Amino acid sequence: MVPVPSNSRRSAKRLRSVPSVAVTANAQRLQAPAQVSSNRSSTVRRLPAKPALPIWLRLLMRVQQLSAIAALGSGIAVAGVYCSTVYIQQLWGQQYRTFERLERNQRQMTTVGEVLKDQMAQQAEQPDSGMAPLNPNRMIFVNPTQSAQPAAAPSPNPAPAASPAKPSSLPLGY
């Protein structure tokens, strides 16, 4: 507020002389600050501090502030969640397609693998395939050595199968 200058008093007086009800009322209202300033010296005075607001009002204001922030936050969150639901569905759809493709690949691999195996087996059965059935004549069986009795003394018999000392031991086959 700006302090009213001294000449304002004059103008106020002049206005008061105007015979009008409305103006009078206004002038009376305007009179108060003029009088205050006239009572005091021309030094600048501090206005009285605003009366402290009641606690409930401050509380309410605080609540309002907080709830506004919360509303904004949840608004953003809702938008985010909504977007994500749409996005997740889309993502699911894409992933499902990938899954289907992988499943199909797996099926096809299994099928092709088995068909190839079958074809190879059929080819091997042909006499001119250059393949022979696996039978005992084409296998080597090696007797495991007994760890307790190291073969320090070389056997005069070179045939590994002819070691009669351990008839119960199972030979390793490969």
Place this chain on the structure above:
Amino acid sequence: MANLPRILPLRTASRGSTPQPRTQKPGTKAREIEPSLARLTLVWGILLGGLSVLGINLYYVQVTQGPVLQRKARQQQQIFMRPFVPRRTIVDRAGTAVAIDRPVYSLFVHPKLFTKPPEEVAAALSPILNRPAPELVNIFGQQRSGIRLERTLPEDVAERIQNLQLDGLERIQYQQRFYPQNDVLATIVGYTNVDHRGQAGIELSQQNLLEREVKALRLTRMGDGSLMPDQVPGGFLNLDDLQLRLTLDTRLQRVALAALRQQVKQYQAKRGGVIVMDVHTGGILAMATEPSFDPNKYYDFPVERYKNWLITDLYEPGSTFKPVTVSVALEAGTIKPNSTFHDPGGITVDGHTIGNAYTGHTGRLSVTEIIKYSSNVGTVKIAQTMKSIDFYNWLKKLGLGDRVGIDLPGEVKGQFKKKEIFTRARIEPAVTAFGQGFSLTPLQLVQLHAAIANGGKLVVPHLVEGLYDSQENPYWQPNLRPPQNLFSPETTTAVLPMMEEAVKAGTGKNAQIPGYRIAGKTGTAQKAVRGGYSSTAVITSFVGILPVDDPRYVVLAVVDEPKGGAVAGSTVAAPIVKTVMESLIALDRLPPSSAANSAADSAPVRRRRPSRAE
């Protein structure tokens, strides 16, 4: 006077009588922003007009056109999906898939829905379907809609057709069972019909284990064609990875079938069969029949080929039954392993003369020699050491006249005489002793020999090992009848060397494998025909047990009605058993028998040659 403009507005505002805007400066054209009624009406009219047009359109879209548009939207967004839920795969003991489900597509054409000229559609389809375009155009002209162009298109071809994005083409997916081994396992695995229901073999008997429930789903699709998951039921993706595993070995089966085919062809036989069974578990490793059929094209074969005659047909086992008779007599205590019997070359029972198939081994014969030379007379005499009723009760205990209870459909009961008939005439026990006068399935004979091999237990032959997941964990296993004890181990350890003698030096020489102790018995039975026996038709068989020192497998080969001069179990069936046993040794890495080594393995140097690829 500087205060005046500040106060004046206050006055005017308090009165409210002069509507002069506060901001108005002298010189601005106040008249131009005077509201004009015409303009107001115009704007109002435009807005209202726009609104009412929108309202009319809304009514048109929502009410008049509503149902039609809704249907269209549903057609575009919603799909009625039948997810591909395959019937479970069947695998063998090595994990080789023997029955696989796959989706195939029928392609329907609706020319009335074409948005492009038929020539263009035909030109696009022609390279994919591998059919000439003019032929397709011709087909398109036949009907306006619903032309089935292809029946079984594989997935990738169907996808290529879909990628053409042509209108008027419709793919309908359905499931098809595929058997990669074609005819190798046909009589065991069976086949499924058009409706995907098992019709024979494991496919029929294990229907409930193989089938998964398929539910059609109504799902919503987005603009780019991807599915919206919100209507997908729980567990939609969690399809179990269980597979039905069999005890079979496809490689062994292949070898068995090849060996069988060769003999059947060479002897122009009516049919043949091979069974390989694990004597301890009863698991069947191979069960081959010839002739067979291709389950992928089952409709091209006569119906009688669909059956597995090794369990659906009966035969008289003949001499292969003799070791069983000996086991029964030993177990009953009426003979000892070292008992001897006089075989004069013939014996008359109830007026019927029974002779031996192989002459030249008469006189005093030990039990071993009776088996070794397959003496009918000796076996009859062994049976005669028992009372008829005891023998009968024993044979009933073995399960003659019953089913073995294998997990395949269509198994028949054996035929065995009634107690009164069996005990009344002395000829009945006499002929039964050497495997005639009653009949059983080849599988039952295998079961009885397995009992001799495994120390006297009657195991249940079976093919299903259980349901296993992809990590090889068992999920379900069949609840088999516990093995029934028939013979004591003393009995079986006495009988096995007798059968080994038959292979070493007797009728089963053709089944010898150097380095391995093999027990076996030949059988050449006359075929029963209308109340008597055929003079020409025989059924030859050989049953082998491997290895004698630790019996693990029984192998039976049966060849029905071989033709030619020297047809007998030893010539026709024994070589099959030998080939199968050789493969068994290779596949299961069976080490040479230690006792047989010392004698037979004078030359244990074995070279490695290129082995069979499978």
